[in-house]
Amino acid sequence: MKIISIVGARPQFIKAALVSKKLRTKGIKEILVHTGQHYDFNMSDVFFSELELPKPEYYLGIGSGNxxxxxxxxxxxxxxxxxxxKPDVxxxxxxxxxxxxxxxxxxxxHISVAHVEAGLRSFNKEMPEEINRVLTDHVSKWLFAPTETAVKNLHKEGIFNGIYNVGDVMFDVALESIQRVNEKEILEKHNVRPKRFILATIHRAENTDVKENLENIWQALNEIALIGWEILFPIHPRTEKALRNFGIDVHSKSKNLLLIPPVSYFxxxxxxxxxxxxxxxxxxxxxxxYFWGTPCVIPRNETEWVELIEIGFNKLTGTKKEDIVKCVTEMVTKMEEKLNIGSLYGRGNASDRIVEVLVKS
Ligand code: UD1
Ligand code: UDP
Structure with missing residues (x-):
C-alpha cells in the first residue's frame, strides 16, 4: 500500500506527526507532501524538527494568496x-x-481520501474552514472523527459509511510530546511564572480581517493587561500584518501585554x-x-469544539470588548477543579486506530 499525506499549515504538521511515524514503523510506504502554505521557520520547520517528522518528499512552495x-x-x-x-490513499x-x-x-x-478530523462543524459558512471541511468530508472514503458530536454532524449530512470515531490525534501528540518538554526552562525563557500569566493567540479570518473585531480584541487585551495580568501573545503573522494594515498602534500598548513571535510546539x-x-x-x-486543565475564553460566536462549551470549561464571548474583559476577569479568579483530562477526546490512541483501519483496508 502506498499512501500520500498532505500537510501545509502549522496545525497539520502536529496532527500528522504520529500517524506518519506509525505508518512508517509498520513498513507502509508513506510520501509526505508539504504544500508550502506556511513557510516561515517558526510556522513550519520548527515543527518538523521537534516532532521528528520526516523531510517532505515533495515541497510545493505554494505560499500565501487569495x-x-x-x-x-x-x-x-x-x-x-x-x-x-499513483498512491492508493x-x-x-x-x-x-x-x-x-x-x-x-x-x-x-479516483484515489481514495482519508480525512483526519472529519465531521467538525461551526455551521458558519463564512468561515473558509467550514467550506473546506464540508467538501472534504463529502469526498472521503474514511472519515476519522474525533468526537461523537462529529459523527452526528456527518449523519445529519447523510454520511453513514466509512466513519470511525477514533478520538483526537492532537491529544495523542500532546500526551507524547509533553514528556519531552522542559517546562521550567521554557517559563524562564519567556519570563513568566506558573498560573500568573494569561496566554493569547488570535488568527481567525473573522477576527483579523474585520477592523472592528480586531480593534475590540486588541483593546480588550490591553484592558486586561492594565488590570495587572501579564499576557503573553505569540502573534500569528496574519494578525501581525492585520494590526499594521489597520493602523492599530501596537507601540502604545500596556507594558503587561507581551507580543512575541510564534513559538514552537513544545x-x-x-x-x-x-x-x-x-x-x-x-x-x-x-x-x-483542556488537556492540561487550563480554560479558554474564545472571542468567537461559535466553535467546532462544542463539548468544552457544554461542560462550561471554555466560554464563547463574541468580539465585543466589554464581553471579553468581563468573561476573562470572572474566569481568572476561579480555578478549575482537576479534570479527567482528555476524556472527551479519546484515549490518546487515535493515531494507532487510524493506521489500523488503513492497513486492514
Ligand atoms: C490557515 C488556515 C486556518 C488555520 C491556520 C493555522 C486556511 C483557509 N486557513 O490560516 O484554518 O487555522 O492556517 O495557523 O487554510 N503568513 C506568513 N508566513 C507564513 C504563513 C502565513 O507571513 O509562514 C501570512 C501571510 O501574510 C498570509 C497570512 O499569514 O497571507 C495568512 O496565511 P494563510 O495560510 O493564508 O492563512 P492562515 O491565517 O495562516
Ligand atoms: N501553536 C504553536 N505555536 C504558536 C501557536 C500555536 O506551536 O505560537 C500550536 C498549538 O499548540 C496547536 C496548533 O499550533 O497545536 C494550533 O494551530 P493554529 O492555532 O495555528 O491553528 P488552528 O488549530 O486554529 O487551525
Whole structure:
C-alpha cells in the first residue's frame, strides 16, 4: 500500500506527526507532501524538527494568496505528484486550503481520501474552514472523527459509511510530546511564572480581517493587561500584518501585554499548561488548554469544539470588548477543579486506530 499525506499549515504538521511515524514503523510506504502554505521557520520547520517528522518528499512552495489562487495552485501541483506516484490513499488533515486541495486532487483521479478530523462543524459558512471541511468530508472514503458530536454532524449530512470515531490525534501528540518538554526552562525563557500569566493567540479570518473585531480584541487585551495580568501573545503573522494594515498602534500598548513571535510546539504546550487562562480563537489551542486543565475564553460566536462549551470549561464571548474583559476577569479568579483530562477526546490512541483501519483496508 502506498499512501500520500498532505500537510501545509502549522496545525497539520502536529496532527500528522504520529500517524506518519506509525505508518512508517509498520513498513507502509508513506510520501509526505508539504504544500508550502506556511513557510516561515517558526510556522513550519520548527515543527518538523521537534516532532521528528520526516523531510517532505515533495515541497510545493505554494505560499500565501487569495483562497482561489492558493487552493488552485495547490490543486495543480498536488495533481502532478499524484499522477507520478499513483498512491492508493491520500490522507488529509483538518480544514485548511491544503486539506481541500489534497482531497479534490485525489478524488478527481479516483484515489481514495482519508480525512483526519472529519465531521467538525461551526455551521458558519463564512468561515473558509467550514467550506473546506464540508467538501472534504463529502469526498472521503474514511472519515476519522474525533468526537461523537462529529459523527452526528456527518449523519445529519447523510454520511453513514466509512466513519470511525477514533478520538483526537492532537491529544495523542500532546500526551507524547509533553514528556519531552522542559517546562521550567521554557517559563524562564519567556519570563513568566506558573498560573500568573494569561496566554493569547488570535488568527481567525473573522477576527483579523474585520477592523472592528480586531480593534475590540486588541483593546480588550490591553484592558486586561492594565488590570495587572501579564499576557503573553505569540502573534500569528496574519494578525501581525492585520494590526499594521489597520493602523492599530501596537507601540502604545500596556507594558503587561507581551507580543512575541510564534513559538514552537513544545514551548506552546508548556505555556498552555502553566497559563492561568488562555484567550484564543484557535481550534487546536482551545482543546490543548483542556488537556492540561487550563480554560479558554474564545472571542468567537461559535466553535467546532462544542463539548468544552457544554461542560462550561471554555466560554464563547463574541468580539465585543466589554464581553471579553468581563468573561476573562470572572474566569481568572476561579480555578478549575482537576479534570479527567482528555476524556472527551479519546484515549490518546487515535493515531494507532487510524493506521489500523488503513492497513486492514
Ligand atoms: C490557515 C488556515 C486556518 C488555520 C491556520 C493555522 C486556511 C483557509 N486557513 O490560516 O484554518 O487555522 O492556517 O495557523 O487554510 N503568513 C506568513 N508566513 C507564513 C504563513 C502565513 O507571513 O509562514 C501570512 C501571510 O501574510 C498570509 C497570512 O499569514 O497571507 C495568512 O496565511 P494563510 O495560510 O493564508 O492563512 P492562515 O491565517 O495562516
Ligand atoms: N501553536 C504553536 N505555536 C504558536 C501557536 C500555536 O506551536 O505560537 C500550536 C498549538 O499548540 C496547536 C496548533 O499550533 O497545536 C494550533 O494551530 P493554529 O492555532 O495555528 O491553528 P488552528 O488549530 O486554529 O487551525
Amino acid at each position: 483562497h482561489g489562487e492558493q487552493t488552485g495552485k495547490m490543486l495543480i501541483e498536488i495533481e502532478k505528484v499524484l499522477l507520478k506516484e 491520500v490522507i488529509v488533515y483538518g480544514d485548511t486550503n491544503s486539506t481541500l486541495a489534497g482531497a479534490l486532487a485525489a478524488i478527481k483521479l 514551548e506552546m504546550l508548556a505555556l498552555e499548561k502553566n497559563a492561568r487562562l488562555i484567550i484564543t480563537d484557535s481550534g487546536g489551542v482551545q482543546k490543548e488548554g
